[in-house]
Amino acid sequence: MNFFKKHNRMIAIITVILLCSTALLLLNIDLNASKPAVTNKKIENPEKPVTPTQSDQTKKSESQKVVYLTFDDGPSKLTENYLDLLKEHNIKATFFMIGKNMQDPAYQQNMKRAIDEGHYIGAHSMTHDNTKLYKKKQFLSEMDETISFIQDITGKSPKLVRPPYGSAPGLNNKGVRDQIAQKGLKVWDWTIDSYDWRLKGKPKQIIENVKQHTSKKVEVVLLHETPQTLEVLPEIIKFYKDEGYEFGVYNESEHFVCNFQKDNRL
Template identity: 65%
Template sequence: MKTLRSDIKKRRVRKARKERRRLVVILAAIFLMIFLIGKLTSAPEEEVVAKESINQEDATVVAEESIIQSAIQPAKQKRPDGKPTGKVVYLTFDDGPTTLTDEFLDLLKEQDIQATFFMQGINLQKIDLQENVKRATEEGHYVGAHSMTHNSKKLYDNGQFVSEMSETLSLIQDITGTNPKLVRPPYGSAPGLKSQQIRNEIIKAGIKIWDWTIDSKDWAVKDNPNQIVENIKKQTTTDIEVILMHEQLQTLQALPKIIAFYKKNGYEFGVYNDADHFYLNFQNDTRL
């Protein structure tokens, strides 16, 4: 009887062991399946991440190569006098900012042309005009100074030229964040800057001067924009031209024809750059 009970007990133990082994095998199979499914699911994500990493590395390499290429590109060639080679015309506008500044900027933007503006301090102080001064620099135009008062007696007779120009340049810097050095003397540097002493003061202040090669005389023909165009055409005689114009309605009306004339004659449109300054003053002072 005891032997029978012992056999039964042993069989039960063996059966329990088999059940445990079977359970372990089943659990192991389940864990293996979960692991394999997880690997299959995450593989595409890992592949995408890997590809993105490669693409980012490629983009970095391309950007670095581009920087190197631009660094070794030769600068645009210049003539012995510092002027650019080829045919280049500089459109310049005095006496801004005005209520017409935005319309000048719109037209220039349509034509994809940058210009050089010489602005008066008295106008720069008008809050409602400052937004277009900012816009001008943001769109690639150069904004230089044209004095605070445009008063020849104060500027030249009373010796306020440098102080007024410095104040105007500071205003431009405050409004635009740029640091311009170029100014245009009201009525030109002749005879205003005839004095060697004034020119020495200008040089000491780090100021540069630009007069012009073409006087459009736009101020004298209020209702005749076509005459402005003709004035400019007649005076166009060299490969490098700097045109004096003003922010006036008749000039705005003449501008499309002026641009068309120079395009037809193979000119590029230049904008002043402090780094590429060339002297252009009626005193022929190469230091200015």
């Protein structure tokens, strides 16, 4: 009898253990089913998608040195020579042209060529006359007329203008600047004055002026369509290449403020 009692007791114990194990196994399966699946895929924030490419571009733009070569007072008999030289060096530039010069049909073809080759033409007034532009307050009307000439000849209607003799003191009048801003026009002066216009017969001094005043990551160089400037332009280009600058051309969608009035609207 004792044998059978012990045998039955062992069977009962084993049965209880098996039931408990089965219950625990079923409970574990249920808990795992309620957990979300874990994957190795990174969950990205859709509100701030920052890619390595964008980051690299930002770093590049912050460290990049850019020079904008700008040429005033065209079109002229030298415009073609300037375009030839710039094409030879694969450089795009920004030209500020005078309306009265555009009326000469002999110059109009080179205006079209400048646009076709990727240069930018901005307005530099009709007359370049200090009295008419500022004392008689004809600045805006002259710029409008010049822009119309550019559009008629090239098909482009620029938004950028350069005030003859600079925006200071020319545009000290805030009322005039208000009108310029309301029309959506932008104003560029310069960061470096080469003084090339008064250095006839002294072309080497033009280069020295440029070198001495180059110090910023972004420079806007004031040049003119003169024989002495054309003579030393290859040396100016070489200087900036040696200094690690890239050559920029004005882009309306990437406008930055460059006016002596420090008016952020222009």
